Structures are given as C-alpha cells and as structure tokens.
C-alpha cells in the first residue's frame with residue numbers, strides 16, 4: 001500500500017505534464033540535431049580549411065615556379081650622364097658599355113625568351129659614341145628582331161636632328177625627362193646644363209618627334225622642388241602620348257646610403273604630397289602615376305653587363321649576366337613582380353603603328 005501510493009502519484013504527475021514534456025522534447029530535437037551536425041562538422045570544416053590553404057600554397061608555388069617572360073625590358077646600357085640630378089636612380093658607378101655585337105646577342109636571346117618591348121635608358125643613352133651605338137641597337141631591334149616596340153628614355157640634351165633622320169623610322173617612342181617648366185627649378189634639381197635651357201630643348205624635341213613620326217612621351221619625377229608646381233598648361237601644349245609621373249624613390253647604393261653617389265633624402269616627398277600633385281593634374285588624361293609602391297619591383301631592369309637588377313631589398317642587387325647563364329636562369333633573380341607590372345598598366349599600346357597618332 002505504502003509503495004503503491006508514490007507510484008500512483010508519480011503516474012498522475014507524468015500524465016499532467018505529458019503534453020508539456022512532449023512539446024519541450026519536440027523543441028529540443030532540432031537543437032540537438034543542429035549541435036550534433038555542428039560538432040561532427042567542426043573537424044570536417046577544419047580539414048576543408050586546411051586543404052584549401054594547402055591548395056592555395058601549391059597554386060602560389062606553381063605560379064612562382066612559372067618562367068617569367070621578359071615581355072618588356074629596360075636596358076640601361078650605360079651609367080654615364082652629362083646631368084647631375086640629385087635623386088638619380090642609376091648613377092655613374094662604372095663607365096662600362098658592352099661591345100655592340102655582345103649587346104645584340106643578348107637582345108636576340110631576350111627576343112627568343114618573349115621580349116616584345118625594349119626600352120633603352122641610362123645614364124644618358126645618347127652620350128655613348130654620340131648616339132651611334134644607341135641608333136644601331138634601335139635599328140637592330142626594329143629591323144632584325146622585329147620588336148613591336150622600341151623606345152628610349154633620355155634627358156634630351158644630346159639629341160641632334162641628324163639622329164632622327166637616320167634612326168627615327170625604327171623608334172616607336174621617345175620619352176624625355178622633364179621635372180619642371182621653371183628653369184631655376186631644373187637647375188636646383190641638377191638638370192641644368194650651362195647655357196642650354198631644358199624647357200627649350202623639350203620644345204625642340206617635340207617638333208622633331210612630330211616631323212619624324214616618333215611618339216613623344218614625358219617622364220617627371222615629383223620631388224621636394226617641384227611638388228607644388230602646376231604643369232597643366234605646358235603639358236597640354238606639348239601633348240605627349242603618355243605622361244609618366246613618378247614619386248621620387250630612394251634606392252640604397254644609388255641615391256641613398258654610404259656607398260651611393262647621391263644623397264636623395266632631401267628630395268623625398270610623402271605619399272600625401274604625391275597624391276596632391278596628382279590631384280592638381282587629374283584632368284590630364286595621358287597622365288600615368290607611379291607611386292613608390294608601384295614602381296619598385298614592376299620593372300625588368302638590365303644593367304650595363306646585362307644583369308637583371310633586383311630591387312626587392314631596397315637596393316639594386318645584380319643577377320648573373322644573361323650572356324653567361326642565359327635569360328631563364330638570370331631572370332629568376334630579377335625580383336620582378338609581373339602582377340604589379342600588369343597592375344600599373346605596364347602593357348599598353350606601345351607600338352607607333354597602333355597608336356594612330358595625328359602627327
């Protein structure tokens with residue numbers, strides 16, 4: 001009897017709460033099932049994340065191992081120059097220039113490795129052999145190698161009309177460095193040269209480029225002395241196909257550091273100052289800006305020995321010469337960032353045949 005009473009009482013309680021218990025259970029079932037899936041899926045998800053990471057790393061490795069194509073190459077065949085720009089990125093540390101036949105051999109190998117554009121630079125490329133060496137390389141690249149684009153970057157001071165008459169046909173683009181339209185600022189920067197006026201030289205070269213059908217480009221390095229200048233009017237009047245605007249960059253061993261020939265620290269400007277210059281000239285459609293970030297690793301630079309220069313560590317570390325180890329081996333040490341090259345618009349309409357200019 002005493003045993004049966006609690007049992008009966010428990011039975012009554014159970015009956016009374018059955019409905020509530022049943023609805024509580026129905027509510028808990030999906031929660032338990034969710035937690036179960038979550039607990040089971042936890043390790044699975046971790047495994048998937050790990051696999052994703054591994055495949056990403058593998059893809060990156062495959063990308064890194066892919067041979068770099070030297071689509072666009074800058075060959076600084078001489079370091080000699082008649083100017084003394086205080087921020088110069090490629091100073092006169094040697095007077096070496098390869099024999100012409102050797103330089104042509106290297107250019108042929110680069111073409112075989114996929115080169116489409118060559119840019120000759122320096123130092124001042126017109127200084128060696130009064131521009132004849134340069135003329136022969138330009139002609140070789142256009143006629144023998146049939147490169148779509150052959151260009152030169154020069155300070156312009158040593159170019160004569162006679163050079164255009166002989167080699168103008170083979171040249172696609174001539175880029176002239178001009179950092180200011182104020183001659184006093186040019187002198188401060190180091191681009192002054194005795195009685196010659198850099199701005200007048202620029203205007204004369206613009207005429208010759210029109211007369212001899214060479215696309216005309218301007219390169220400017222924005223630095224402490226020209227950062228506040230308004231160049232809108234002069235650039236519009238010169239009407240270049242492209243106006244490359246660089247932010248002054250420090251390169252250890254070239255324009256900064258103990259073993260450098262220049263001390264460019266006093267020329268450096270902040271990113272904000274550079275942006276301010278760009279903003280002032282934003283209406284000029286041919287302006288192509290290049291901040292330090294974009295510029296540093298996005299150029300394939302060959303020095304006077306045909307060694308690729310790697311700027312990854314803030315200085316120009318040379319590879320072996322392509323003439324000794326071939327293009328493929330040398331280019332691996334170039335530090336070239338192909339993605340940044342494409343991002344900064346490194347591949348553009350660079351052949352004068354395609355530019356359809358109104359000369």
Ligand code: SF4
Pocket residue numbers: 081082083084085087088089090091122123124155177
């Ligand atoms: S003209 Fe060019 S190569 Fe010559 S000193 Fe100036 S920056 Fe250097």
